[in-house]
Amino acid sequence: MLTGKLRNQVDKIWEAFWTGGISNPISVIEQFTYLLFIRRLDDIHTQREQVANAIGVPLNNPVFAPGQEALRWHKFKNIDPQQMYERVRDQVFPFIKNLHDADSTFAQHMKDAIFMVPKASVLDLVVQLIDQLDLRDRDTSGDLYEYMLSKLSSAGTNGQFRTPRHIIRLMVAMTAPVLDGDKSDTLCDPAAGTCGFLMAAEEYVRACYGDPVLRHDNDSHFHNRMFTGFDFDQHMLRIGAMNLLLHGVNNPTVAYRDSLSDHGEGNIREAYSLILANPPFKGSVAYDELSPDLLSALGKSPKKAQTRKKTTEHGEEAAEKKGPSEKSELLFLALILRLLKTGGRAAVIVPDGVLFGSTKSHQAIRQTLVDKHKLDAVISMPSGVFKPYAGVSTAILLFTKTGNGGTDDVWFYDMRADGWSLDDKRNALLSEAQQEALNRRLLGEAGEPFEAHEQCNLPDILDRWFAREGEKGRVRSEQSFLVPKEEIVGNGYDLAINRYKQVVYEEVQYDAPQVILARIKALQQAMEQGIEALEGML
Template sequence: MITGQLRSKIDKLWEEFWTGGITNPLTVIEQISFLMFARLLDMRESTEEKKWSRKHKNKPFPGVYFSPDQQHLRWSQLRQEADGEKILKIVRDEVFPHFRHLGQQADQAGATVPQNTFNQYMKDATLMINKPTLLVSAITMIDALPLNQGDTKGDLYEYLLSKLTTAGINGQFRTPRHIIRTMVDLVLEGNHEEAISWTVGDPACGTGGFLVEFMQALREHFTSPQGIHVDEETGEKTYTGDLIEPAQWKHIKSEMYHGFDFDVTMLRIAAMNLMLHEIDTPDINYQDTLSTNFTDRKETQQWAEDAFDLILANPPFKGSLDEEDVHKTLTGKVKTKKTELLFLVLMLRMLKLGGRCAVIVPDGVTFGSSKAHKMLRQMLVEENQLEAIIKLPSGVFKPYAGVSTAILLFTKGGQTDNVFFFDVQADGRTLDDKRDKIGAADDWQDLDVLRKIWPKWNGGAGKKHFQDRTAQAFCVPKKELKENAYDLSINRYKEIVHEEEEYDPPKVILTRLKKLEAEIASDLEELEAMLG
């Protein structure tokens, strides 16, 4: 958890950019990401250098990310330079162009870093800092951050991302971390042993929050205190304890996660976010997953269909797309231009048979009356196993948006018998733009209730516990859903108990009013007497 002192350092760094003329939150985070990346790269180079020296004591280190004539580009050299103009020139004209060739250079040096990680992250990267004094201050402040501590650097970046307060033009906005964690816990319940071999994807990954939180949940579950090891030289933490095999950790940290986004800024931030959370080689792709290009492009064909064991997502809700650009396998299932519907069809296509999905959708998906809405809901209920509808209050995405949403949980294929409904009315935060915490920091109110009772549901086996429709959680049989045109809105099925109010007879109320008036008149006479 980020400490008050570290929080102050981040706030000060943020203010430094603000007063330096860079006020767009996304730009600030992107620029900080570039500089953090430069420092992390130097730390990795130092680790490779120490490994080399142990194996080749008398041979000079050839360099992995920096050749011998590029040593002046390393963070450890830049932080010692006092001339701001010189630092600005080196970073702008040499460091950034060098980043774009890192994948190829690391590959030639034999480092286990896939080319696309660096190439995609730094593609078209531009230094937006034009003031030498701002760059020097930023380097000094970032150098003081504990980036060598795996657990802290992840929290640090989450705090940076929390400063994003506006939605993108396509309706992208950051999903609150406790909502993501709730979704992760639901899909992992009873499945941890299987999950370590899953392939996990997010077709609209944004800052990578879902993939990061899934990694965190696995780490917490499988790592014992004895399994946490700290490298004496770098301070880097590794989690290869007695609860999981090193080979399995390798899959989790380098092969499990795959994200896609068509916003280049989000792409870079997501890659950095995952790298800072111990995901060594994040596969983050610059790709519009709804487009024809996603399915037909050689590099992404393998992910377009029957690829994932799990998909976690909060795709953009806003706007419509050019129908000609959307792949026919999507519009062939549901004739629509609405992104929220197309993404659901896409996720069904991307999942393996038996694969699961937890996704946030606008409320309209659950009750919309258009032909496309009805067809999609029918597809979820009749051709797949729709397991849960979790209604969220309309304020959970403020200050980005006030839209009312729900979480859908379903499995590709299978059979729907009963659907679990849960009404979240409070999530431990205020529902205004401030979203301040209510009570203890770890109190998630109704989300805690949901996570506690979810094991009782157990995929529908515990339906006997959820027959009371006046309760917060209840289930509805498939037959009833079908009779209601597959309407999935919780208000359609929730029963409201109205308590009849009892009032006194009018004469009793009148007598009481006369008595009150007499008491008031008496008090006024007493006050008048006191005033003489």
């Protein structure tokens, strides 16, 4: 949670870029990220130097080689602005572009990166402002990114760019990523954006298992195989790759890929043990662009677009392709089932329409989750969670890929509060101490009972989730309960919580009609007397 001071500092930096001639919000975030990255590299190198000096050994794995001292943040931040500008443009920026081997995913993303700061005075101002940021707390970097992303005017259209960080952390905590030798998870987000889910998973793993470098087998898996993200927005991927590097993941797989498209033999199958995602759900995708197996999973047969004649405004005839399409949120669920290994698990945000939609595709994917795999939970979230960008009601689906069923009881939870107001302002409802306690719980730490349930249900969700066997005794009028598979099948695989929730109506006692009429007469008399008194004053 960013302090007011830090927000003001970020706002000043944003304004410096904007008044300096960089008006595109994504470009601002990119340039901001490059400079944060440069500063962080210097901090990492300094930390390694301090450790080496403290234990009396040579510096291992330095960021800056001998002869590159001039490229470090603290070496150029106070020099003449024009000299600084030329050094950053001509030496430091090329250095970060070539920081990794040419074959690494980071290098692939950075090869098209452009240094866009237009003049020395703008760079000098921004460097001085960034240098004042207090980024010692790892959480601050994530909050800072979330705040910057909230400034994107495109966030309302591309809601996948920004999932509230506490919701991401909740999903990570519920799936509890593992880093333990051969039992270690391989994580993927097929709609990664800026890699928020992967970074939250990295934080959780470090909090629960400590520094992975302490065990060699864990260290190699953590840095090279544990984290994978796909997206088709190069700008977001570049930011995500840098962000993961800043969080200490040396070689994550962050790749440019349209996850829903048909890649033929390159289609990925059964590759990951855990998938965390908030896929885009604001449109439909034409059949021509899709992998056929995804359509088959939704009970559809691939069809080609039909060419038909269309008359233009000038009276000319032109060919127009018109073909069937399918909703992206359903396609991503089918994709996630394909990507998961048998026994793999997933936590996915979906719009409420997925839970009760009546189309053949909606029913097919729900039936697949319930009958062919193991649907574990449906967490209904309030519509204000994604405000001010969208007011759509959403839910979190948690399921395990089995291929042969396994659904017995599905756990439903009615989330009513997430710690922030549910209006466009999204003001924090928790004190700083309560926020810190919440963050500790979401990082897997045990703690005292959370005393702000009315303001935030997230700790209660975790407590009940990890004690689901005890939920069988709960009645349907409570905030969570279990529903047997047979009942869900009998309701046409409807997964809307209101289908199963028992509403308790409170009996209200009304006065007798004669008493109510007497009150009305008394009010009428008082009105007449008031009117007469008013007339007497005129």
